[in-house]
Amino acid sequence: MINRCILQIALLLCFSTTALSMSYNSLQIQLWHGSLTCAKLLLQLNGTTEDCLNERINFKVPKEIKEPQQLQKEDTTLVIFEMLNNIFDIFRKNFSSTGWNETLVENLLGETHLQIHHLKSKINKKVTLESIRMNLRLKSYYWRIMDYLETKQYSNCAWKIVQLEIFRNFSFIIMLIDYL
């Protein structure tokens, strides 16, 4: 009987702590909405159909994005900031070969820029050697994506692969929001 009581209390505590942690601050809510909107916009980008499965490539997502548990809170803000800036830069490139709706891409850029605008004020100005090195690893990942696009001469297939990778990026960002 006592064991059952203790178990019930323990379960209640567990649920209440998760329930408490589920209350997000306004930055998290805004980022979450923004990332969802961007992901939805990405899915709407339908251009010329082509079989591009052969062109898949592993861009080697850095561990800061894949395993954010080891990051501190300020570093997570930096990671998301860097990711959004680079996604922004990627979609500025020439996508004429894809036949994408330009208004959609403009919306995507505008929405991403809004998230950057939100994060800018929350960025901790203190820069450490570790944060610079982390920044470098993130930059290398996006450099690989942009280099791939350039090597493939911004072809339709190359953009499709990149579109998929950026969609993955937004799902990573949504995961990272929990660590803010």
Place this chain on the structure above:
Amino acid sequence: MDDNFTLKWNRSNESVPNVTFSADYQMSEMNNWIQLPGCQYVADTECTFSFLKLNVLDEITLRIRAERGNSTSAWYIVDSFIPFLKAQIGPPEVHLEAEDKAVKINISPPGKQMWSMDRSRFIYSVVIWENSARTEERTETVYPRDMIYKLSPETTYCLKVRAELPLQKKVGVYSAVHCVNTTAENKLPPPENIEVDAANQNYVLKWDYAFANVTFQAQWLYGYLKQFPEDHSNKWKQIPGCVHVRTTQCVFPQRAFPDRVYFLRVQASDGNSTSLWSEEKEFRSEAQTVILPPVLNVKTTSHALHAYVGASREPVDLHRPLIYEIRFWENASSAESRILQEQTDFTFPNLKPLTVYCFKARAHLLGEKWNQSSDFSDVVCEKTKPGATSRTWLVAGICVLVVSVPVAVYIVKGLLRCLNYVFFPSPKPPSSIDEYFSEQPLKNLLLSPSEERTERCFIIEDVRSMTVLEEAKGTGGDLRAYHSPTLLLLGEPPAETQHPLSRGLPTSVSLCRKRIATVFGGISRPFPAIADGEAGPGVPL
């Protein structure tokens, strides 16, 4: 600096002539050394090379050796480094265009390869001063294509710009000083003090203007375009409802501007000429939605009062959190208190017990610029339960009751027993009789009146009439007199079954007598013996 790196080295022996140097490089994942272009067979002790076509984020290792004729020295391997981390930001290119009270600035970011990923991330810092009065310097942060306002017309201004990457802790080198003359003042000044307000489902754009009889037009631009050094002058679009307006304000629907960052500008026109554009105002649109009052539930528990608010319907995709406010007061008084919080569960712990409190709730939507509130919900009143202290008394009282009831029952039982003993004695003799009477048949007689056996006594008074008398069955000594002229006697028939007549009279009489003595109580009181032969006519008993 930027894309160009300079490698310097020292010669070990200065006097030897005809010595040249060559350098190779190797990237982190390569296995072979590649010749470094621009650093082959240099006679000098330094060479410059650039990183075009290379990944500047990757680690690079250099090696260098000296040559003379056909002989070469050993390779000297330079410590590996990451070009991006080592590079310094060079001076940006600047172009200026003067207006009457402003200068249009056009900055081209430094570097081609090195900063290719950070081109839109540079923060440009401008130092501007009047050429004549150098002391009045002003520093501003500008976009790559921006305007510097608040200048005087017909004055020479000079400025210098540098690019910074704060997140990399990099500060660039200042550009060369550029000077420009502002033009004469324009007849039509541009509108000033642009403000945006939200009303109903529209935005209201307001500005100030000194002169009358002019029409205005307003334009907007996507905010993100300002980040880029490319020309965006052709990307400005007309705001619907704000073309050729005569008033110093215009209204446009919120629907047309989803929640983003925009820039707005206004221009005045008097038919013949147009003014210059006003200052570009950054505008962060925040769509206003109707917020319905929340649904309020109040529950009382033993310790406190809990209130739960819920949205009456699913809200529109709001990018901002809702804050809930509950106001409460005692039903009797009118003094209100209020609690504001983001969670939907409210607890009111320190309320007076057994009092009626009334509650009403509303929701607030907090934005960057504008706050919206819903109306209040319906008032809900609840009475608080008894307080915790009286509750403990209650619990204590119950415990005392639980303990005292069996005790009381026990006491009452004891009393009843006493009463019973006093007023309604039990016919049963006490058990101490056992000590005195150990004879079994006597004991039987004494202790089991219910089993009183019928005794038959035969008294033969005379030969003529013989009556058998019987005692009524044992109900504790109930004697019944039979109408008989003879003596009524009770007794157990003797052990012999013989008819007493056969044995003679005296035997039976003595036995009966014994019985009479015992039956008529008086254990201590012997019955006066009836003399033999003296039995006269029936003695009623």
